[in-house]
Amino acid sequence: MTLDSVKHAEQTPETELPWAELGLKENEYAQIREILGRRPTGAELAMYSVMWSEHCSYKSSKVHLKQFGDKAPASDAMLVGIGEQAGVVDVGQGYAVTFKVESHNHPSYVEPYQGAATGIGGIVRDIIAMGARPVAVMDPLRFGAADHPDTKRVLPGVVAGIGGYGNCLGLPNIGGEVVFDDCYQGNPLVNALCVGVMKHEDIHLAKAAGVGNKVILYGARTGGDGIGGASILASETFDSSKPSKRPAVQVGDPFQEKLLIECTLEAFAEDLVVGIQDLGAAGLSCATSELASNGTGGMRVELDDVPLRDSTLSPEEILMSESQERMCAVVEPGKVDKFLAICEKWDVIATVIGEVTDGDRLEIFWHGEQIVDVPPRTVAHDGPVYERPMARPEWLDALQADDASKLARAADGDELRGQVLKLVASPNQADKSWITSQYDRFVLGNTVLSQPEDSGMIRIDDETGLGVAISTDGNGRYAKLDPYQGAQLALAESYRNVAATGAKPLAITDCLNFPSPEDPAGMWQFAEACKGLADGCLELGTPVTGGNVSLYNQTGDAAIHPTPVVGVLGVIDDVARRTPMAFAEEGQLLYLLGDTREEFGGSAWSDVIHGHLGGQPPAVDLERERLLGEILISASRDGMIDAAHDLSDGGLIQAVVESCLKGGHGARLVLPDGLDATTFLFSESQGRAVVAVPRSEELRFTDMCGARGLPATRIGVVDGDAVELQGQFSLPLSELRSVWEATIPALFG
Amino acid sequence: MTTRIGVVTFPGSLDDRDALRAVKLAGAEPVSLWHRDKDLHQVDAVVLPGGFSYGDYLRAGAISRFSPVMETVIGQAKAGMPVLGICNGFQVLTESHLLPGAMLRNNHLHFICKDQKLRVENADTAWTADYESGQEIYIPLKNIDGRYTADERTLDELEAEGRVAFRYVDGNPNGSLRDIAGITNAAGNVVGLMPHPEHAVEPLIGTGRTDGLGFFTSILKRLVSA
Numbered sequence: 001m002t003l004d005s006v007k008h009a010e011q012t013p014e015t016e017l018p019w020a021e022l023g024l025k026e027n028e029y030a031q032i033r034e035i036l037g038r039r040p041t042g043a044e045l046a047m048y049s050v051m052w053s054e055h056c057s058y059k060s061s062k063v064h065l066k067q068f069g070d071k072a073p074a075s076d077a078m079l080v081g082i083g084e085q086a087g088v089v090d091v092g093q094g095y096a097v098t099f100k101v102e103s104h105n106h107p108s109y110v111e112p113y114q115g116a117a118t119g120i121g122g123i124v125r126d127i128i129a130m131g132a133r134p135v136a137v138m139d140p141l142r143f144g145a146a147d148h149p150d151t152k153r154v155l156p157g158v159v160a161g162i163g164g165y166g167n168c169l170g171l172p173n174i175g176g177e178v179v180f181d182d183c184y185q186g187n188p189l190v191n192a193l194c195v196g197v198m199k200h201e202d203i204h205l206a207k208a209a210g211v212g213n214k215v216i217l218y219g220a221r222t223g224g225d226g227i228g229g230a231s232i233l234a235s236e237t238f239d240s241s242k243p244s245k246r247p248a249v250q251v252g253d254p255f256q257e258k259l260l261i262e263c264t265l266e267a268f269a270e271d272l273v274v275g276i277q278d279l280g281a282a283g284l285s286c287a288t289s290e291l292a293s294n295g296t297g298g299m300r301v302e303l304d305d306v307p308l309r310d311s312t313l314s315p316e317e318i319l320m321s322e323s324q325e326r327m328c329a330v331v332e333p334g335k336v337d338k339f340l341a342i343c344e345k346w347d348v349i350a351t352v353i354g355e356v357t358d359g360d361r362l363e364i365f366w367h368g369e370q371i372v373d374v375p376p377r378t379v380a381h382d383g384p385v386y387e388r389p390m391a392r393p394e395w396l397d398a399l400q401a402d403d404a405s406k407l408a409r410a411a412d413g414d415e416l417r418g419q420v421l422k423l424v425a426s427p428n429q430a431d432k433s434w435i436t437s438q439y440d441r442f443v444l445g446n447t448v449l450s451q452p453e454d455s456g457m458i459r460i461d462d463e464t465g466l467g468v469a470i471s472t473d474g475n476g477r478y479a480k481l482d483p484y485q486g487a488q489l490a491l492a493e494s495y496r497n498v499a500a501t502g503a504k505p506l507a508i509t510d511c512l513n514f515p516s517p518e519d520p521a522g523m524w525q526f527a528e529a530c531k532g533l534a535d536g537c538l539e540l541g542t543p544v545t546g547g548n549v550s551l552y553n554q555t556g557d558a559a560i561h562p563t564p565v566v567g568v569l570g571v572i573d574d575v576a577r578r579t580p581m582a583f584a585e586e587g588q589l590l591y592l593l594g595d596t597r598e599e600f601g602g603s604a605w606s607d608v609i610h611g612h613l614g615g616q617p618p619a620v621d622l623e624r625e626r627l628l629g630e631i632l633i634s635a636s637r638d639g640m641i642d643a644a645h646d647l648s649d650g651g652l653i654q655a656v657v658e659s660c661l662k663g664g665h666g667a668r669l670v671l672p673d674g675l676d677a678t679t680f681l682f683s684e685s686q687g688r689a690v691v692a693v694p695r696s697e698e699l700r701f702t703d704m705c706g707a708r709g710l711p712a713t714r715i716g717v718v719d720g721d722a723v724e725l726q727g728q729f730s731l732p733l734s735e736l737r738s739v740w741e742a743t744i745p746a747l748f749g
Numbered sequence: 750m751t752t753r754i755g756v757v758t759f760p761g762s763l764d765d766r767d768a769l770r771a772v773k774l775a776g777a778e779p780v781s782l783w784h785r786d787k788d789l790h791q792v793d794a795v796v797l798p799g800g801f802s803y804g805d806y807l808r809a810g811a812i813s814r815f816s817p818v819m820e821t822v823i824g825q826a827k828a829g830m831p832v833l834g835i836c837n838g839f840q841v842l843t844e845s846h847l848l849p850g851a852m853l854r855n856n857h858l859h860f861i862c863k864d865q866k867l868r869v870e871n872a873d874t875a876w877t878a879d880y881e882s883g884q885e886i887y888i889p890l891k892n893i894d895g896r897y898t899a900d901e902r903t904l905d906e907l908e909a910e911g912r913v914a915f916r917y918v919d920g921n922p923n924g925s926l927r928d929i930a931g932i933t934n935a936a937g938n939v940v941g942l943m944p945h946p947e948h949a950v951e952p953l954i955g956t957g958r959t960d961g962l963g964f965f966t967s968i969l970k971r972l973v974s975a
Contacts, residue, residue, distance in 0.1 A: 160859070160860075163859075163860045164860070167801070167860055167862075167891070167893075168761070168763075168801040168804060168805070169763075170763030170764075170800060170801075253804070254801070254804065255760070255761050255801060255803065255804025255805075255806070256804075258760075258761055258763070258801075258804075259760055259761075346760065347760055436862075437861055437862050437863055438859050438860045438861065438862070439860075439862060440860075440862050440891045441862055441955075442862065442889050442891060442945065442948040442955045442956075443763050443764060443767070443799075443891075444763075444766065444767065445764075445766065445767035445770055445771075445947070445948060445950075445951075445954060445955070446954060447954060447955055448953055448954060459953070459954065462770070465953075575953055576953055578953075
């Protein structure tokens with residue numbers, strides 16, 4: 001069979017290529033022909049098709065994501081913004097932190113273990129590629145109904161995959177989320193966040209500059225895995241003699257990734273690297289075209305030199321393979337030997353596969369013939385951009401009119417007691433330690449806080465105690481009721497969680513999980529959420545550093561709730577000042593900060609007690625969130641509070657129960673004037689937290705709240721071994737603990 | 750002269766930095782040792798740290814046991830040099846036959862990470878002298894292949910000679926035979942355990958307890974007075 005070289009393509013202009021099977025639209029294929037002035041070769045088509053896919057090109061989301069840059073708040077903290085592999089934030093003392101959240105939703109549904117595992121692998125490589133040492137990971141996870149048989153297939157696999165990969169890689173898993181909802185039945189959301197630390201001078205960007213510099217591929221050998229929906233290339237069109245079904249999901253090797261981390265960081269430390277890029281989605285197609293596009297444009301690659309796991313791979317397959325644990329570095333010729341020596345030290349295979357040229361074309365050769373000759377920018381950055389039609393869903397008015405505050409409330413203390421038990425034992429509110437105890441949270445010896453605390457906290461300097469805190473949050477139920485507010489509520493909760501531990505929020509990353517962009521309703525939800533998030537970030541002064549978009553999360557007509565997940569990064573000057581969530585001291589006073597209103601729309605109470613979703617989500621007040629954050633941070637710094645817990649899903653009672661169980665002490669609560677018990681216990685009004693104040697600090701603390709205009713209501717005291725609402729009910733901690741801890745192991749253990 | 754304690758890094762070692770930090774916090778000089786280097790660089794004792802050396806491929810610890818550095822460590826340990834194997838390091842010690850028995854997959858088949866209560870059964874080893882015999886301590890446990898096993902005769906022998914150094918208390922987390930969490934050799938210089946004392950050395954970090962620091966202060970006192 002004739003190799004489809006550039007020359008061959010020129011001679012056979014009429015040859016039909018499988019552009020539609022590769023997911024390209026007719027207009028997109030025409031655009032490629034126009035760029036090249038001829039038909040593409042098979043290899044070129046392979047590259048364009050993967051790089052112009054929704055996943056790589058953001059063609060449907062780009063016009064909306066633009067706001068994150070346009071509306072970015074002025075921030076001294078941003079060192080590298082959106083567009084690089086991950087954003088970089090200044091955290092002081094010469095340190096910089098890079099962090100990013102990504103999705104691995106679809107692979108995790110097909111093959112839960114490997115899908116989740118390689119999700120961790122991919123995000124970790126993004127962080128190393130910036131020059132940072134990864135220091136922690138987190139996993140926001142969403143599954144279908146907890147008692148659905150398929151959830152029993154997906155959840156244990158995902159959890160084992162995250163543990164199996166992350167534990168072996170040696171990164172502490174310090175938090176995340178586990179949420180169950182019918183809407184994720186056919187589309188679980190498996191997001192992964194990684195945070196890394198470096199000194200300012202160590203920041204590295206992905207570009208190939210300097211004519212004559214060598215392009216080195218290092219890490220695992222390239223195999224036929226992960227060719228994905230594009231596996232058509234392994235079909236008859238190119239060569240009928242090959243196995244046509246290869247796994248669409250990649251297989252991870254965390255041991256190889258651990259070596260890759262150490263060898264990459266050593267190469268950075270020796271100043272051997274001009275540019276670097278990890279190989280994730282779209283593999284070599286992405287790495288070569290992005291490196292060249294970000295540099296001066298010219299690059300020549302000898303594809304025959306790529307180390308293979310399977311010698312029968314075609315050049316198209318090599319370009320599209322998503323084999324894991326590979327990276328690409330651009331190195332000056334004089335430093336190549338030293339780079340290769342470091343790889344050898346760590347038993348990592350490294351091969352020079354090309355060099356930077358003085359032209360402006362990416363040229364790839366196979367068996368001596370040229371098979372790719374493209375302007376790299378057209379592959380990597382100048383893909384199609386769509387302004388998809390949008391329409392506010394027709395069902396939204398009726399949904400919002402179905403007001404949750406009309407739902408029946410408990411008539412007496414006994415009924416309230418029953419509702420509290422039912423709430424804390426519900427899968428979404430129950431103890432998740434059956435899951436999180438499968439992750440190593442101690443490795444690296446810097447974990448100050450980890451799940452179930454409001455945010456994970458990592459010390460980054462042993463001497464000064466400088467640390468960072470991260471929380472990831474999202475609430476698809478809120479976003480379903482109002483995507484603009486839903487995105488802001490995710491931001492608000494994450495911001496609050498970080499502040500509750502005493503850290504100052506600096507910047508955010510986001511993972512936007514949405515249904516099909518080709519459905520105008522889904523596209524409208526996406527656009528609203530982007531707008532809400534961009535407006536919210538502007539108001540809170542926390543820029544978006546980067547993130548990820550995952551569209552097409554729907555099976556047939558069943559779309560997921562729009563689920564923007566926000567990760568907020570904060571800094572704390574001395575981790576010794578952190579505020580934990582546990583009520584650990586008898587006699588301390590409990591204060592509720594913020595205003596409580598009758599807000600039940602999208603709440604856990606409306607879901608668990610009434611199976612209801614409707615009305616408006618809780619009102620957003622970002623100015624209040626900022627004030628609450630400032631109070632929590634000041635109180636932590638000045639030692640005025642011993643514990644704090646943010647109020648979110650489940651309301652006040654959920655937070656009090658969690659803090660009591662963690663601390664091993666009960667609480668006596670008193671209903672404040674003007675509130676009914678249901679509102680007091682279950683409302684999900686925003687901008688609130690519960691804090692434990694030592695009696696000696698009460699006056700100083702309430703004076704501070706008063707002076708700054710934050711409502712602080714004394715609601716009770718840490719006391720005894722039950723959670724009691726005076727005159728209504730008393731729940732022994734032992735009873736609460738047994739129902740709270742039993743749910744998840746009973747479902748999945 | 751300062752006491753030098755080496756920590757070996759194998760490919761896939763993960764808790765080597767933590768062990769170096771623990772050595773330093775105890776007041777000794779931490780020395781990084783590399784698996785390919787047979788030279789122990791005049792260290793007075795060696796820690797084999799936790800992690801997944803060689804990805805646990807073949808069997809946990811089975812490949813590391815053949816690395817050049819282990820050739821020297823095995824020789825020196827037999828000559829009396831103190832060696833502590835933590836988690837994967839314990840697995841390397843059993844693979845090296847410096848300690849008897851082996852680790853199987855946890856009986857519940859999951860990786861488990863928790864703060865684990867232990868009883869120090871033998872406070873006379875090089876690494877446990879700062880504890881009281883019978884003292885209960887909390888040390889983080891995190892592994893998937895942590896179920897200690899050996900034949901009955903070996904177990905009886907370990908018990909009879911007081912070589913069960915640590916036992917799980919308040920529930921066996923993985924099905925280890927006779928609740929064994931760690932053991933020592935007859936001379937008391939080679940100790941291995943599955944829990945991670947190097948993760949319990951600072952009040953702010955991890956579980957917030959410092960029950961593990963005693964391992965490192967024990968060895969330091971032993972070496973200084975030697």
